[in-house]
Amino acid sequence: MPDVQTLGEFEQIVLLAILRLGENAYGVTIREEIIARTEREPSPGALYVTLDRLEEKGLVRSQFGDPTPQRGGRAKRFFSVSAKGVESVARAQRSYQRLMKGLKLPGVAHA
Amino acid sequence: MRNAQLAEWILSLVTSPERAAATVGDLMENASELGMFWLGVLRTAGSLLWREFAEDPANLMGLAFRGFLLQFALLLAFFALFLIPVGLAGLIAGLFWNPTANIFDFSVFATVGQVLGIGLTLLVSFQVGRWMARRSPGRELAPVIAFTILDFAISSAAGMIFLRQDTLSQFLLSLVLGFVWSALFQIPAFAGAVWVRTKQTPR
Numbered sequence: 397m398p399d400v401q402t403l404g405e406f407e408q409i410v411l412l413a414i415l416r417l418g419e420n421a422y423g424v425t426i427r428e429e430i431i432a433r434t435e436r437e438p439s440p441g442a443l444y445v446t447l448d449r450l451e452e453k454g455l456v457r458s459q460f461g462d463p464t465p466q467r468g469g470r471a472k473r474f475f476s477v478s479a480k481g482v483e484s485v486a487r488a489q490r491s492y493q494r495l496m497k498g499l500k501l502p503g504v505a506h507a
Numbered sequence: 508m509r510n511a512q513l514a515e516w517i518l519s520l521v522t523s524p525e526r527a528a529a530t531v532g533d534l535m536e537n538a539s540e541l542g543m544f545w546l547g548v549l550r551t552a553g554s555l556l557w558r559e560f561a562e563d564p565a566n567l568m569g570l571a572f573r574g575f576l577l578q579f580a581l582l583l584a585f586f587a588l589f590l591i592p593v594g595l596a597g598l599i600a601g602l603f604w605n606p607t608a609n610i611f612d613f614s615v616f617a618t619v620g621q622v623l624g625i626g627l628t629l630l631v632s633f634q635v636g637r638w639m640a641r642r643s644p645g646r647e648l649a650p651v652i653a654f655t656i657l658d659f660a661i662s663s664a665a666g667m668i669f670l671r672q673d674t675l676s677q678f679l680l681s682l683v684l685g686f687v688w689s690a691l692f693q694i695p696a697f698a699g700a701v702w703v704r705t706k707q708t709p710r
Contacts, residue, residue: 422529422533423529423530423533423537424533424536424537427537439550439551439554440530440533440534440537440547440550440551441547441550441551441552441553441554441555442554444522444530444551444554444555445554445555445558448522448526448555448558449558460525460529464532466536467532467533467535467536468511468531468532468535470511470528470529470531470532470535471525471528471529471532472529472532472533473525473526473529473530473533
């Protein structure tokens with residue numbers, strides 16, 4: 397059995413947002429991406445706690461950029477998804493797809 | 508910006524200074540109003556603090572229980588050392604009291620006793636906060652959360668046993684007030700934990 401972490405729903409959303417953003421994934425853009433794609437507005441606290449937890453699990457990595465004057469000389473903390481993180485989110489998504497396959501939800505249009 | 512420095516200091520109590528600075532930068536970028544900025548800072552600090560507690564609640568509750576026993580023992584010891592002598596002095600003074608001469612003002616003894624009692628309670632709470640924080644390196648503030656929960660649970664249990672609430676609303680009100688009181692009572696302990704945290708090497 398490979399070392400793949402079980403993910404909660406919000407953890408998957410954060411991982412997918414980071415993957416979508418590529419090299420420009422930091423707190424502000426991750427939150428904006430989540431709002432734009434899911435129409436849910438996570439609190440900053442929930443987002444940073446989740447990012448820290450994902451980093452401790454080894455699913456994301458973070459590094460500090462250069463300080464910028466727009467942020468009062470404060471650096472951005474950029475995030476990237478590790479190979480383990482990619483595998484974990486892919487596995488979770490496959491599970492969802494297997495569960496959904498052949499299932500017709502009443503009132504929901506299927507692609 | 509003075510506000511941002513204060514926000515950074517608050518967040519550095521629950522995360523590393525580098526992460527605190529980056530988070531404040533994000534919140535400055537995000538928040539268009541000062542109120543939103545501070546709401547973001549406090550919510551983030553609260554979430555990170557709660558996470559520190561939720562990572563290891565059993566050990567932290569154990570530490571809080573030992574802190575509770577230490578607080579009880581210290582208060583008992585201080586009571587014996589300071590308040591009993593003050594009471595005895597008042598008693599002795601009373602023996603020599605002459606109502607016509609009126610040379611003793613007994614309200615002085617009561618005031619001294621009250622000031623000593625409040626001061627010692629605050630000092631003990633502060634020291635217990637420091638004691639717990641030193642035993643929880645890396646998450647110095649989390650034991651105070653555990654302590655607040657324990658204090659609330661004990662005072663609520665005592666309230667349910669000894670105080671009679673006739674209606675559900677009275678019961679709920681007493682729970683809410685009890686929690687607020689428990690949280691306020693932990694301010695000196697929280698200050699003690701902050702004291703230790705600011706003296707520790709950054710994580």
